[in-house]
Amino acid sequence: AQSVSQHNHHVILSEAASLELGCNYSYGGTVNLFWYVQYPGQHLQLLLKYFSGDPLVKGIKGFEAEFIKSKFSFNLRKPSVQWSDTAEYFCAVNEYAGKSTFGDGTTLTVKP
């Protein structure tokens, strides 16, 4: 069965620091990859997605992620975080119709 690992459960950064959240998945076939974000008191929402093509994908609010097939990784990055980026971040993999497997999530706290 597919599994998704997010390396950090809780990350604390100061504003303007750079962010990288790790995500590794286990499935070796074709996958669709997503990062979702849940801001305090809000719904889960899509941050960015990778289906095919350029392995460096850009999402909303300055986030980007790089798909490295050989490492089964899809790490999320942002060069300079803001206090408003405080949220929980979930990596997800969709390997076949209708089923997404999520990581356990990483809580990011950005100190002003």
Added chain:
Amino acid sequence: KAGVTQTPRYLIKTRGQQVTLSCSPISGHRSVSWYQQTPGQGLQFLFEYFSETQRNKGNFPGRFSGRQFSNSRSEMNVSTLELGDSALYLCASSLGTNEKLFFGSGTQLSVL
């Protein structure tokens, strides 16, 4: 366009009872999936429906069941509730296969 609507927002039940949760997807979305979210387990896939057919099911006991109606609205039922069923149940809709998910606010179920 209205988002994904889940009712009720909160539910308190006692062990042994059964519960039905409702989800109305975004208009035009034919896929509805359900997830259980708990602090220790993250998001766990329950099942997914597309055009009234269950396409995938997660590793949950048979007490968890669902269905989808012709208007794409979906219900999830949990019978013989256990304390461990206390969780946030999230519904997500999408246009189709492997598309991004749009989540509802969830139903917070507490089993006493």
